[in-house]
Amino acid sequence: MNFLDGSLYPENQEKLVITCAPYGPEWMPSDFPEDIPVTMEEQVQKAVDCYNAGATVLHLHVRELDGKGSKRLSKFNELIGLVRQAVPDMVIQVGGSISFAPENDGDIAKWLSDDTRHLLAELDPKPDQVTIAINSNQFNIVEMMSDADIAGTSLADPVNYRAYREMTIPAGPEWVEEHIRRLCAARIQPLFQIGNRPSYETVERMMRRGVCNVPLNLTWIPIAGGADSPNLYDMANFVRAVPDGAVLTFESLMLNVLPINTIAIALGLHVRCGIEDNIWTQDRKGKMTTVAQIEQLVRISRELGREVADGKEARRILRLDEFYKDADETLAKNGFAPNRKPAGNTTLRVAA
Amino acid sequence: MISPPPNMSSAVHFVRVAAVADIPPGSRRMAFAEGKLVVLFNVDGAICALDDACPHRGSSLAAGKFDGTTVTCSAHGLRFDVRTGRMPGSGGLCAKPYPVQCIDGEVHVCID
Numbered sequence: 078m079n080f081l082d083g084s085l086y087p088e089n090q091e092k093l094v095i096t097c098a099p100y101g102p103e104w105m106p107s108d109f110p111e112d113i114p115v116t117m118e119e120q121v122q123k124a125v126d127c128y129n130a131g132a133t134v135l136h137l138h139v140r141e142l143d144g145k146g147s148k149r150l151s152k153f154n155e156l157i158g159l160v161r162q163a164v165p166d167m168v169i170q171v172g173g174s175i176s177f178a179p180e181n182d183g184d185i186a187k188w189l190s191d192d193t194r195h196l197l198a199e200l201d202p203k204p205d206q207v208t209i210a211i212n213s214n215q216f217n218i219v220e221m222m223s224d225a226d227i228a229g230t231s232l233a234d235p236v237n238y239r240a241y242r243e244m245t246i247p248a249g250p251e252w253v254e255e256h257i258r259r260l261c262a263a264r265i266q267p268l269f270q271i272g273n274r275p276s277y278e279t280v281e282r283m284m285r286r287g288v289c290n291v292p293l294n295l296t297w298i299p300i301a302g303g304a305d306s307p308n309l310y311d312m313a314n315f316v317r318a319v320p321d322g323a324v325l326t327f328e329s330l331m332l333n334v335l336p337i338n339t340i341a342i343a344l345g346l347h348v349r350c351g352i353e354d355n356i357w358t359q360d361r362k363g364k365m366t367t368v369a370q371i372e373q374l375v376r377i378s379r380e381l382g383r384e385v386a387d388g389k390e391a392r393r394i395l396r397l398d399e400f401y402k403d404a405d406e407t408l409a410k411n412g413f414a415p416n417r418k419p420a421g422n423t424t425l426r427v428a429a
Numbered sequence: 430m431i432s433p434p435p436n437m438s439s440a441v442h443f444v445r446v447a448a449v450a451d452i453p454p455g456s457r458r459m460a461f462a463e464g465k466l467v468v469l470f471n472v473d474g475a476i477c478a479l480d481d482a483c484p485h486r487g488s489s490l491a492a493g494k495f496d497g498t499t500v501t502c503s504a505h506g507l508r509f510d511v512r513t514g515r516m517p518g519s520g521g522l523c524a525k526p527y528p529v530q531c532i533d534g535e536v537h538v539c540i541d
Contacts, residue, residue: 102486146487176503178459178466178481178489185459193492194503216505240485240522245506 078319080344087382090345094391095374096170096296096326097132098353099123099367103218103241105231106144109356112366115140121159123367124167127351130371133391134168135160136353137204138175148178150196158202166388168395170206170268173197174246192252198259205397206268206294207260211253211276216244217302218330225361226331242302250279254288261291266397269295270328272304274315281318285416287404292396293323293411296349299337300330307333312340322412324395331355335373342378350374443530443537450534452476457500457511459491462538466491467527469536470511472498477511478538480525490524 083089099112100120106113114120124135139147139156147153157169177196179188197207210216219232219241227233232241260267267289271277283289297315298304305311307329319325327341328334328349335355338348351367358365365373375385386394401407408415446460452471459468459481466481468491479500481491488504495501499517501508509516514524528539 141487145482148482148487148489174488174504176483176488176490176492178491182461185461188489188492189457189459191492192503193489213506236520236522239520240507240516243507243516243521244485247501247503247506 078316078321078323078325084345085343087384090383091394092384092386092390093342093374093378094134094324094326094347094386094394095132095371096134096136096328096347096349096351097127097367097371098136098349098351099127100136100138100140101352101356102138102140102146102172103232104352104356106140108230108232109352109364112352112356112364113140115142115144117155117159120156121163124160125163126368127371128164128167128388130368131375131385132350132371133166133386133388134170134206134349134395135164136170136172136208136349136351138172138353146175148176149180150177150200151180154201157200157204161202164388166392168206168388168391168397169204170208171197171200171204173208173210173270192255194252195256195259198256198263198265200265203263203265205392206266206395208270208296209253209256209260209267210246210248210270210272211279212246213249214246214272214276215303216246216272217242218244218300220302221300221306221333222331226357230356245303253279254283257283257289257291261400264398264400266294266395267291269293270298271295271315272298272300273311274305274318277315277318281413284407284411284413285404287407290401290403290407292399293320294326294395295319295323296326296328298328299333300328307337312337316344316346320412322410328354332357332359332361334370335359338374339377342374342381342383345383348374441528441539442541443528443539445535446478446538447536448534449476449531449536452536455495455497457491457495460538462527462540465540467538467540468500469529469538470495470500472512475512476529476531476536478527478529478536479509479511479514480527482524483507483509484522484524 326347350370
């Protein structure tokens with residue numbers, strides 16, 4: 078991305094898109110009972126509260142009544158439908174790390190014949206976005222967490238801690254390309270969740286090959302444990318690679334979330350917050366709800382003179398309805414240099 | 430295979446879920462047993478049964494990669510020994526195993 082003179086002036090920046098992640102699937106309800114919704118009604122109300130506080134993108138996971146993550150497609154469909162009804166302009170972004178299970182005997186044959194993660198493309202009503210990780214990577218979300226970060230929570234249980242330390246992201250090239258193909262066929266926008274520059278470059282190469290003809294909407298996730306670290310140098314290295322036409326959101330972990338988001342707001346980028354990423358106030362005197370985190374970012378953004386997007390504006394900024402016909406159009410719309418031509422015509426131009 | 434303890438009372442209830450012939454060595458099969466979804470694995474001729482829910486976040490295990498003794502959850506890559514339900518090594522999460530009986534070529538699972 079280019080940061081030309083005036084790029085830090087709010088009048089030259091897009092309005093801020095705030096993504097909220099209020100469902101916190103890594104936590105047990107007892108970790109933060111005041112803010113972890115369990116019933117369907119509570120899960121819908123949480124989306125409404127977040128929207129009213131200023132968040133326009135909802136990162137959605139679903140819980141069953143026993144507090145565990147749901148593996149039922151019907152439960153996802155139900156929540157998506159109810160959220161759509163309650164807050165029609167909110168962008169619904171379904172978390173893609175899920176493996177669905179059949180709900181009756183008749184579905185079993187279908188389930189074993191395919192990777193059930195692809196069923197995200199069959200959600201009905203369809204969400205606006207589904208997140209997709211790129212490249213199979215370690216996903217050790219506790220590597221950078223301190224004892225204070227997990228004190229008194231279920232993550233402090235050594236058995237649970239070990240599970241989160243050992244997580245990986247199964248996202249090899251064959252699965253990724255097929256998943257993108259199915260999402261695009263369903264007119265669902267892939268939201269790329271990217272931990273480091275090599276994974277980002279895989280997305281760029283897919284776009285250059287014409288197998289990923291979509292707007293480049295992505296989150297940079299410096300949470301260590303296989304991903305970048307939340308520091309200035311990794312940030313600059315990543316942001317430098319991303320073209321100007323992309324919509325780049327920052328997402329981090331625990332007490333890194335607020336400073337990383339503050340930088341994103343200042344730079345004209347976008348932010349994600351919520352209890353999936355952090356549950357503490359910066360002084361660790363207590364826990365902080367997703368709504369309080371959203372309100373905090375709204376205050377900071379306004380102090381910097383940058384307005385917060387409403388739902389319709391977020392939809393425009395994210396170009397949710399755009400799907401491109403080929404690599405050339407995709408590269409141009411996202412602000413990449415075009416693909417190289419044979420020798421004799423090697424001048425590179427950025428079209429957007 | 431998870432066998433019932435020798436002193437298991439006759440009150441324990443096993444449910445027929447599949448034919449052994451439907452689960453060749455090295456394969457897996459899903460089945461409903463009294464409303465619960467179980468996944469059956471054949472490890473060198475022995476049938477093992479696990480609750481079809483990753484103990485991590487509840488995702489379905491049945492669709493994960495099965496290498497003959499270990500299934501890998503496709504959501505976050507956690508691996509479980511299908512004979513015990515345990516993660517390899519010690520001290521990890523445990524997928525719920527169910528006792529299995531194979532009688533006259535039929536697989537029965539106890540989900541009590």
